[in-house]
Amino acid sequence: MKNKIVLSLILTFLLLCTIASKGLAEESQCSGAVTVASYKIYQPRLDKTEILELYRNKNTVAHYYPKNQITELYELNKAGQVKLTKYFNDHKRGIEYQPNDKLNNIRNLDWAQKYKLMGKNFLDNASQQIKQTNDCGDVIAYSITQDHNTFVATIDTAKDILTAFEITDEKGNLLEKWELQSTELATDSSVFLSQLNTYQTTDYADIGDDHTDPFLTKMVNLGFIEKSSSGFYHMDDKQQLHAVGEHSH
Template structure:
């Protein structure tokens, strides 16, 4: 399965998880704000609404939007807020492009699978969390996992002596989460299968030229144009 999409493509270095240690999952639409530092600076939002999960970069208004109303036939969209456009992918597109999708992995930042590959260790930072550490695919990981949210609060990686970390900071309120999904739903949409027939469209031509959209083994790209799921297991 292809895992660890934006997670490992936008890694940071930052503070402790002590200040954000939730003891329950919000009951309505909700999100988590992650602060990124180190090689990549900025903010990343994880947004959840029923069967929908999105990763949103507010700096460039690019989102990865997954819908699992039918878990066996997920839908995916690349969202471009500045242009008010989105490109939709369906199960046939994902299958043709060789992308394997797990709802549990998308909803956990692909860290659920990673957690199972690490060793549980003692920690005192957060009573509602579990700590994990270990080596996986030549990377050393340290993770603080929220048992309430089923998400990482921190994830630290060490590669050839270089340490990076990303940090959960706070919840995103329900109204903001709802607003994002409503906006994206209203954007002008193009089916991925039709992109090749619409290269005269300036927006699509730009996306193709920048590598955000191409007919390759990858159906989706992160906010920097790197293919989602470049970690194969």
């Protein structure tokens, strides 16, 4: 009798553990936004491919471009401003830019653009189609047509992550394609962001004041910024806006 009671208790315990374990597993699957992601960005007309790694931690987002060894770090402050620091990873140096505000470039005002890689205007104005539903959220395709081009972005709302993005022209020709390759990278988000914090930074306004600093001198002479991520989208201004998911009417 005693053994039966003990066995019953053990089975009950195991059952509870199983239920709890399942619950924890489900909770883990819905634990929220992914913190790291890797994208392959392809522009067929230019036959150009770029890798973008995304690192996120609450109000801090890093866009890392391995090819050029450049990272754009965005911080959302209490005032709702977005502050950019551009790191040159090879040099372990960074350039800090003035936080953005209502008088500044609208592209840098949009935190969604930095965090989700799709601008708020685009998300607010695009038509939505639920592609998939699960316990934690939906996979939604956002699409909009402008200037004879069609933009389609697919977002996993559970993970708050862009999973695909395409631009096609009126004939259906592919102009640009983003593919989510992985949400697990070798370096953890917090580690990557902490490492950036150790790099020496220079205020943008001070670049011109010091022509003896080899790094800054190189920037002045070689136009470092031109090689940054944004240069990848410099086909023209309009396309740059589209490529980062910004859309305005």
